[in-house]
Amino acid sequence: MRRRDTRDRAREQLACRQAVELVTDYLDGALSADERARFEAHLAGCPHCTEYLREMRITIAALGRVEPEGLSPAARDDLVALYRSWRSAG
Amino acid sequence: MVDDSDLVARLQAGDEQAFVTLVDLYHAPLLRLASTFVPSRAVAEEVVQDTWLGVVRGIHRFEGRSSLKTWLFRIVVNRARTAGVRERRETPTDRPDEPAVPPERFNAAGGWTSPPAPWSDDAEDRIVARQTAAKVSRHLNLLPDRQRQVVVMRDFEGLAAPEVCTLLGITEANQRVLLHRGRSRLRNMLERELGKG
Numbered sequence A: 001m002r003r004r005d006t007r008d009r010a011r012e013q014l015a016c017r018q019a020v021e022l023v024t025d026y027l028d029g030a031l032s033a034d035e036r037a038r039f040e041a042h043l044a045g046c047p048h049c050t051e052y053l054r055e056m057r058i059t060i061a062a063l064g065r066v067e068p069e070g071l072s073p074a075a076r077d078d079l080v081a082l083y084r085s086w087r088s089a090g
Numbered sequence B: 001m002v003d004d005s006d007l008v009a010r011l012q013a014g015d016e017q018a019f020v021t022l023v024d025l026y027h028a029p030l031l032r033l034a035s036t037f038v039p040s041r042a043v044a045e046e047v048v049q050d051t052w053l054g055v056v057r058g059i060h061r062f063e064g065r066s067s068l069k070t071w072l073f074r075i076v077v078n079r080a081r082t083a084g085v086r087e088r089r090e091t092p093t094d095r096p097d098e099p100a101v102p103p104e105r106f107n108a109a110g111g112w113t114s115p116p117a118p119w120s121d122d123a124e125d126r127i128v129a130r131q132t133a134a135k136v137s138r139h140l141n142l143l144p145d146r147q148r149q150v151v152v153m154r155d156f157e158g159l160a161a162p163e164v165c166t167l168l169g170i171t172e173a174n175q176r177v178l179l180h181r182g183r184s185r186l187r188n189m190l191e192r193e194l195g196k197g
Helices: A002-012 A016-027 A033-045 A047-063 A073-089 B004-012 B016-034 B041-061 B068-086 B123-128 B130-140 B145-156 B161-168 B172-195
Strands: none
Touching (some): A016 A033, A016 A047, A047 B123, A047 B145, A047 B172, A073 B016, A073 B041, B004 B016, B004 B041, B004 B068, B016 B041, B016 B145, B123 B130, B123 B172, B130 B145, B130 B172, B145 B161, B161 B172
16 A cells, blocks of 8 residues: 555656656646646745746846847938828828 | 826827827837748838828827727737738747657656746846847747747737737637746746856
């Protein structure tokens, strides 16, 4: 009995290699309740995957702060000129 | 924050200053998004200019059922996709089995052998700083098309998952797979950058 119990638990446990594949699903709330519980149980016992999740969160937050290249004043003037021509063309 | 309905009313009335406000807010993000579909900056600029023409012509039809930003993104994506079919970019293909982390960093049982080194508390600011941000943008161009489009929409522009699915005509599951691979690649690249000290 005891041996079977251990094997079941082993199957339920996530390997780190699998855990890192679940990060986006986890952050998007797309895991089932079971998967989510297993993922969080893995994190609770694994500092490396906890750090990995933290780095993914930092990456995502940083990407949201990367500004696109700005509009040059000349390009802006060109667009305003185009706007006037479009307006007058009806 | 500019109020959508006020801006829309002014655009519909032909207020040039409202158009300038819109251009200041969205030209750069639209250009970045268009660039993920077409081979060159020049084509992306044409696409965005064409988008502005579409906006000027179509603003009277805008009913506010989506946000102005979503509406603009829909126009630019439609135009960029058409232009992208005409002028294909050379891009790496998307591998469906691509792992988030190189497999050699795990042992046979799937545990870390080369775990991620902890990032410093100022890591986010270091990534956003100009030099690293430029490297992020360059690295972004190495991603397969769909990955890059999804990462730009979700993580750079902050669009919600359902909006991205509608814009690209893909399922939520597919969208998450693409996002996951794209993000993971960028994290791996940032890990190498931040590790340089």
